[in-house]
């Protein structure tokens with residue numbers, strides 16, 4: 001397999017690679033949007049399992065060996081592979097979808113409102129309302 005990297009590999013190339021894998025096995029008949037969405041969630045749960053019971057040390061303890069980091073890499077890949085398949089069967093262009101979503105996120109989370117604060121935008125806007133400010137002025 002040719003060398004892949006984020007800097008050199010396009011999303012289209014990854015989608016084609018995943019689609020070829022699916023086509024070679026005639027698994028397309030199983031890849032309904034619903035089952036792919038379920039698969040994304042199942043693989044995301046496997047990703048979370050890496051951190052389960054990691055206690056106060058959290059990610060540092062969960063990822064403290066090369067084997068655990070490889071496990072993380074594999075579960076992330078599983079999630080992304082199913083996302084690529086879901087995009088393929090639904091005709092969604094991932095780059096456009098991310099671009100549109102990031103514009104929405106910019107509107108929901110204006111940097112001047114949320115900088116250095118992890119709270120959800122609805123809480124922060126609520127705090128602005130209580131202070132007599134117009135919470136909707138920079139969004140939607």
Ligand SMILES: [Mg+2]
Pocket residue numbers: 043046074075078
């Ligand atoms: Mg997995």
